[in-house]
Amino acid sequence: MKKKLSKQKRRLFISIAASMLVLSIIVYAVFAVTTYYSELDLLTSNSASSFHQATINMQNYDNGNWGNYLLNRKYDKTYKEIYDDYDADEQIKIIDNETGAILCQTGNAISVAFQGDLINEDDKKTEDEDSIVIIENDYITGFGCVEFERFRKSMTDTQYSEITEYLTKKNAGNGEYYELLCTEYYIDKSYLQPKSVEIVQTSEDNDWYAQDKVIKHYELKPTLTDEKAKLYHQTEMHRNVIDDNFVFEKYRASTALDEYSEYINKNYYTDENGIQLLKDAVVNNTYEVNMYGEYEAHTIVNVAPFTYIYSNWEQMSVKPYNSEETISFSCNYARKFNVLESCSDKLIFMLVFILVVFLITGVIIGAVTWQTLKKQIEQENRLRTVTNAMAHELKTPLFIISGYSENLEENINTDKRAHYCEVINEQTRSMNMLVSKMLDYSKLDSASFNLNIQKFSLTQLTRKILESYMIYDIKLESDGDVIIKADKKLMKSVIENLVDNAVKYSTDINEICVKITDKSFSVSNPCEELTKDEIKDMWQPYHRKAEHNNIEGHGLGLSMVKNILDLHRFKSGAKYMDGTITFYFDY
Known part of the structure; x- marks a missing residue:
């Protein structure tokens, strides 16, 4: 089991x-x-908001100082300050629409506005045709980027080591400090390429290059991509400062735009109209992008598992100081993000x-x-056990009834006819009682059985039951008139079965005792020595010791008691001590 x-x-x-x-x-x-x-x-959405804020910052300039406001570190709102808080995986490039020159960008490049004069006077004739410059009176302002990789390759290791050593100690004493200035530079398409730089000793009071003390001069060897790149030199009235953080390569590398461009170049197809379009790049296929990066609105490209690049652009224009012409440029923006990483905590x-x-x-x-x-x-299991036990119990009386009926039918031992009839009637009554007990037991074990709960005197009920056993000297001990709430008919059956069990199996019928208190009911009687397993098996239906087979009964009494008490949720049990077995239940 x-x-x-x-x-x-x-x-x-x-x-x-x-x-x-x-x-x-x-x-x-x-x-x-x-x-x-x-x-x-x-x-x-956050990327779009960041881009929108970026374009507002770019457009929020003073018309007279546009280049300086956006690019020159001397002003309150510098390019570096605007974009320093952006993520390392986003990149912004400001590109001139006419020449394609990169005015400024994030990443390993510093955006500058160098001022100076052309060394070759003949170049001034074509100045505005291929360079991003603004001519103001007697000097020229060139806008663009100085890329770190190109800048670093243009100098020797010794030169770089000496320059960084000066900039590291920075403070020269007496309120003076060291700075790196660009004295000659090329405007090479999208980039400004320093040709010569100087370490100068300066102070907060110095506004002009002529006021600085030159500590050391370095000639660089820039690699030019444009053979027609023009060479400029710094005048004594201006200072072209190269930021210390840029020299120490402290600018963060941004690769989102480069990854986006590379993805576009590798993933495009030609549609029915002969237009080359980007394939499998836009989330939900909301927008289409051609191989040149031209699109109607923002684009989201899936470049790796769970990793996307948001890209967008906006065209802007500005009218420089002392100029009637408007310079137009576009802002390309890309931000890289990993969705799984972002929502992993959630x-x-x-x-x-x-x-x-x-x-x-x-x-x-x-x-x-x-x-x-x-x-x-x-x-x-109980029903199966009861059924099997009942079949076993019915076999004996049926066998007797069958045998005696045959004797009556065949007129065998006619002088015993009365005896045969008496035995048959007795066995029939026994079988009828067994079936009745079986039905009662099955009814109690049914889930649909309902109790008829009412208040009654347990003491009076017990006393009335014991009147049927007046021939025995059964003691009743009670704490007054004990009232309980239970099914009176079923509790009567419980008391009858417990008392009947005590009378049948007591070794001294005069020592049976029934005790009633405010909390419990018990019946005790002397008996043979019992083990714990034997006490436990008493509650099972049809369980009888072999030596008790001659005692009248069917073995269902204690099983019915257990079922009735369980239905009432009364705690019940049996305990053996010093030759006495006590059956009890608490209410």
Whole structure:
């Protein structure tokens, strides 16, 4: 029985655990997908907001000092300050629409506005045709970027080491410090390429190059991409400062635009109109992008598992100081983000939460289901046991009735006809009593059985029952008139069975004692020595010791008592001590 219950329990919990696991996986999968795309939309929206803010910052300039406001570190709002807080995986480039020159960009490049004169006077004739410059009175301002890799390759290791050594100690004493100035430079398409630089000793009071003390001069060897690049030199009235952080390569590398451009170049196709379009690049296929990066609105490109690049651009224009012409330029922007990394905390928390919830739910469902199933299994086993025992009990009287009936039919021993009839009637009554007991037992074991609860005097009920046993000297000890709430008819059956059991199996019928208190009822009688297992087996239906087979009864009395008390939720039991067995129940 125990092995069967254990096996059934194991099967039940395994099936429930498997069901809960599958259900939790489905729920988590739905949540994860929903969360992923929600996070993607949020990151896209944040990227769009950042781009919008960036373009506002670019356009929020003073018309008379546009170049300086955006690019020159001397002013309150510098290019570096505007974009320093952006993520390392986003990049901004400001490109002149006419020449394609990069005015400024994030990453390993510093945006500058160098001022100077052309060394070759003949170059002034074509100055505005191929360079990003603004001519103001007697000097020229060139806008562009100094790229670190090109800048570093243009000098020797010794030169770089000496320059960084000066800039590291910075303070020269007496309020003076060292700075790196660009004295000659090329405007090479999108970049400004320093040709010569100087370490100067200066102070906060120095506004002009002529006021600085030159400490050391360095000639560089820039690699030019444009053979027609023009050479400029710094005048004594201006200072072309190269930022220290740029020299120390402290600018963060931004690669989002480069990755985006590379992806576009590798992933395009030709449509039915002969237009080359980007394939499988735009989330939800909302926008199409051609190989040149021309698009109607922002684009989101999936460049790696869970990793996307948001890109956008905006065309702007400005009218420089002392100029009638408007310079137009475009701002290209890209931000790289990983959706899974961004929402990982939320996904992990939800995974743990769902597993815990489903684990607790599974345990509760398993426990409730097991209790119901266990009760059904036990009930089936009891019914099977009772049925088998009843069949065994009925065999003897049926055999006797059959034999005696045949004797009557064949007129065998006619002088014993009265005896045969008496035995037949006796066995019939016994069988009728057994069937009646069986029906009562089955009714008690039924889930549909309802108790008729009422208040009554347990003391008076017991006293009335004991009147039937007046021939025996049964003692009754009671704490007054004890009132309980129970089914009076069933409690009568309990008391009758307990007293009847004591009378049948007592070794000294004059020592039977019934005791009633405010909390419990008990019946005690002397008996043979009993073990714990024997006491436990007494409650089983049709359980009788072999030596008691000659005692009248069917073995259902204590089983019915147990069922009735369980229905009332009364604690019951039996205990053996010093040759006396006591059956009791608490109410």
